[in-house]
Amino acid sequence: MALAAKLQLRQSQSLVMTPQLMQSIRLLQFTHIELERFIDDEIERNPLLERAEPQDDAVSDQAQKIDAAPETATAGDWFEKDTAWSAEAISEKLDTSLENLFPDDPGTSERLGPDLTAQWKSASGNGSASSSDGFDVGDMAAGAITLREHVAEQVALAFADPAARLIASELADGLDEAGYMRADMAEIAARLGTDRAAVANALAVCQTFEPTGMFARDLAECLSLQLAVRDRLDPAMKALIANLELLARRDFLTLKRICGVDEEDLLDMLAEIRALDPRPGMAFSGGASDAIIADVEVRAANDGSWVIELNPETLPRVLVDHIYFARVSPHAKNQTEKDFLAECLQNANWLTRSLDQRAKTILKVASEIVRQQDAFLVHGVRHLRPLNLRTVADAIGMHESTVSRVTANKYMLTPRGVFELRYFFTASIASSGGGDAHSSEAVRDRIKQLIDEEKPADVLSDDAIVDMLRESGVDIARRTVAKYREGMNIPSSVQRRREKRALASAGR
Incomplete structure (x- = not known):
């Protein structure tokens, strides 16, 4: 063809x-x-x-x-x-955030510092409607002070020497929204043509600014600065601050041995830690949430x-x-x-x-x-x-x-x-008795309730939670319970048992 x-x-x-x-x-x-x-x-x-x-x-x-x-x-x-x-x-979370160490602490939301404020502005729903003789009260209110503005005011008052003031301004530019100093001191010294000692001296002055804890380079330093102002940075507290990872794991036995204190003193130290602000700069995050x-x-x-x-x-x-x-x-x-x-x-x-x-x-x-x-x-x-x-x-x-x-x-x-x-719209979890399936959100709520109601002497393991859920008609695997528990920031049974026993022994 x-x-x-x-x-x-x-x-x-x-x-x-x-x-x-x-x-x-x-x-x-x-x-x-x-x-x-x-x-x-x-x-x-x-x-x-x-x-x-x-x-x-x-x-x-x-x-x-x-x-x-x-x-x-x-x-x-x-x-x-x-x-x-x-x-x-036709319309950071920080690496070791203390709020997450004790998620059941009812006072967490009240310890953000006295400077935390919220400014709200009412929004009109009339679109283009306006009044020639009306005014918006929000337009007359002073704007929220930002973290940069707050620090700049203190830099101007704390440093008389222009060179030191310039170094402090460079340090301030390295602050993140939580108030931590993320800039590299060696890099700042090289860029400004000075030595690291001058940068370190300026940083030491900046770390005295309000709110206390600003210009810290990590969580441990932030907490140490606040404890030093309160005259509570003794050797035992220094040891506790140096082992925050053990605190996050609720390893109280090891902490008592390292700090050289008994259980009552350790609980008092933990109460002091909880009263601190791990993110002092958030008070100046600025702007109201929509x-x-x-x-x-x-x-x-x-x-x-x-x-x-x-x-x-x-x-x-x-x-x-x-x-x-x-x-x-x-x-x-x-x-x-x-x-x-x-x-x-x-x-x-x-x-x-x-x-x-x-x-x-x-x-x-x-x-x-x-x-x-x-x-x-x-x-x-x-x-x-x-x-x-x-x-x-x-x-x-x-x-x-x-x-x-x-x-x-x-x-x-x-x-x-x-x-x-x-x-x-939630996933389906089968019923152990052959009845209607269960919503994953409802199962999460049930797991949280079981954990909230547990006693210090009878902390529920993931296997125990699985058995209780199956008795109530929920066919669920242990790994699913662990996933839901971790998703709600609930620690393991071992960590919960340590904390509950420590709190119970203190009469709390």
């Missing part, structure tokens, strides 16, 4: 994702803040888009709701097409079902200005201007439809999650059911990847607190 080149025409069908379809998919996984930024950019580019005025925004008064009964709610109950908003108005704004709100209805609604604060308020389009389109001078206006109108309509579809999808997924996890909302984490993305996707007729995008970085406000939507 002879080979020859020829032309052939063939018809075929293929699924192609248009740029607008790809953008619609991106909108699903945007957080509230990311979505607002995207809309701001679109409004800046498109003259036919505008923010809805508060008085024109029906979202706040007609948020989408669903009465999802625990067992009878269906996927079609979640949306009504005649709602006003649908188409027209509060989580829930995308979905769930509350109990009078008939025992659940009312599910989208949070109006997270719904974008965007309108298409058809009046402006009708006014300017007749005055288009050429085809280029006509095409530009037509494209702007098309993009504006697409954006409002995409935002509408995004809101529907979030509400639909959230409604199914509430239906699946009704027992958790009523009784707590022990009744959290095993759930995966495919189960929700099959129930509401969506693709698994769509559910994954919807649940990413979205939060739900429930009577039991605020949870990320991903929290409700």
Whole structure:
């Protein structure tokens, strides 16, 4: 057979994702803040888009709701097409951290130092709404002092010699956010053309700055600086500080021998260690944490079902200005201007439809999650059911990847607190009696409760926990118990026994 080149025409069908379809998919996984930024950019580019005025925004008064009964709610109950908003108005850890040495210590959160402050600023949910005679109290408050500013003030007061002040400034530049000096002294000396003794002298002065413990090069030095100010850095305490790894392992017998103290003295020393601040610079971490704004709100209805609604604060308020389009389109001078206006109108309509579809999808997924996890909302984490993305996707007729995008970085406000939507998806652990499977999160909570309730004379090993869980119907392996325990920063039974016996002997 002879080979020859020829032309052939063939018809075929293929699924192609248009740029607008790809953008619609991106909108699903945007957080509230990311979505607002995207809309701001679109409004800046498109003259036919505008923010809805508060008085024109029906979202706040007609948020989408669903009465999802625990067992009878269906996927079609979640949306009504005649709602006003649908188409027209759419929002170090240190190497040996002492808080982790004793995770059950109730006073850990109170020992961050007297300088730790939090500054909060209320955020208005009205978007572009403003008042000509109003003001924001947060704008009048003084800004938080940063670690660099705090240190710079003390450097200026502590060093009269310009050369020493320059060295101190270089040392300050080597501070991390916890207040530790991470710069290399030899490198600083070489860069400034001085000797290491001058750098060491400047460091010694800087280590007297407030808060005490700043400019330490490791945890042991940080604690030593604080103990020295309190006149508590005696030989026994020095030995304890030099063996923090034994303290982390709760090897109290070895510590008593090394420090040359009895059990009562060791407990007093541990109490002093706990009162110190292992991260003195964190008091100047600066800035307030952003509060989580829930995308979905769930509350109990009078008939025992659940009312599910989208949070109006997270719904974008965007309108298409058809009046402006009708006014300017007749005055288009050429085809280029006509095409530009037509494209702007098309993009504006697409954006409002995409935002509408995004809101529907979030509400639909959230409604199914509430239906699946009704027992958790009523009784707590022990009744959290095993759930995966495919189960929700099959129930509401969506693709698994769509559910994954919807649940990413979205939060739900429930009577039991605020949870990320991903929290409700947990692995399944088989039942030893052949019944319903157990959620891994519920099993973690059960393990924590068993350990919290154990007595000093009867500390539970991982094998004992496995036996108790199997008696209650949970078929779990020992390595899984160990993994969950370590994930919750709970030490082994040997370490817990040492600590509990030491505390019990001191009458605590």
